[in-house]
Amino acid sequence: MNKEQYLLYFIMGSNNTDKNPEDALHEAVKGGVTCFQFREKGQDAAEGTAKKELGGRLRKICRKAGIPFIVNDDVDLAMELEADGIHAGQEDTPLVDIKKQCPSSMTVGVSAKTVDEAEQAVQDGADYLGVGPMFATSTKEDAETPVGPGAIRMLRESGLSIPIVGIGGIDTDNAESVMEAGADGVSVISAVSRADDIQQAAGKLREVLR
Numbered sequence: 023m024n025k026e027q028y029l030l031y032f033i034m035g036s037n038n039t040d041k042n043p044e045d046a047l048h049e050a051v052k053g054g055v056t057c058f059q060f061r062e063k064g065q066d067a068a069e070g071t072a073k074k075e076l077g078g079r080l081r082k083i084c085r086k087a088g089i090p091f092i093v094n095d096d097v098d099l100a101m102e103l104e105a106d107g108i109h110a111g112q113e114d115t116p117l118v119d120i121k122k123q124c125p126s127s128m129t130v131g132v133s134a135k136t137v138d139e140a141e142q143a144v145q146d147g148a149d150y151l152g153v154g155p156m157f158a159t160s161t162k163e164d165a166e167t168p169v170g171p172g173a174i175r176m177l178r179e180s181g182l183s184i185p186i187v188g189i190g191g192i193d194t195d196n197a198e199s200v201m202e203a204g205a206d207g208v209s210v211i212s213a214v215s216r217a218d219d220i221q222q223a224a225g226k227l228r229e230v231l232r
Contacts, residue, residue: 032055032059048083091103095109107128140184158191178204187206192210197231
């Protein structure tokens with residue numbers, strides 16, 4: 023993935039939107055999202071075959087739009103769907119194991135919020151970091167205390183040049199502060215997926231990020 027593709031990084035599962043997930047992704051793509059992560063987790067999430075089939079349909083939308091399709095913490099699914107990347111949290115599958123199983127062409131992202139976690143991720147071969155939560159968020163049932171844009175600034179000051187995407191509670195009002203701290207992009211879930219007009223919501227965020 024090139025740095026521009028991290029700019030507006032949209033994350034969604036079927037339980038993150040009140041609309042048909044495919045319609046929601048279509049609208050988000052029209053609004054200008056630059057990357058998509060399929061995160062089918064939590065209450066009422068699809069499992070097994072239903073999850074795989076939904077992922078396949080969403081991947082097709084991304085392929086057609088020319089944006090990267092990333093799978094959240096499921097190496098087997100990422101391989102089956104021929105995803106462009108996979109993202110793992112600190113509690114998920116260890117990065118070294120992911121790298122052993124995935125082709126070298128696959129982008130691998132890791133969640134990190136401290137300098138130690140970030141440096142370890144880089145050492146293990148991460149292609150980008152997801153840092154957060156930036157602000158309070160209601161999307162994740164187990165969300166941690168916000169670390170704020172200062173966490174990104176701290177990582178940059180430590181000398182890390184790897185692409186960084188801020189995540190957690192980001193919207194049009196605070197996205198700029200995340201970018202100013204040194205991020206290459208912002209990750210959003212509900213700010214886009216729960217919007218009445220998804221295309222407009224994505225478009226407004228894209229304007230702020232420009």
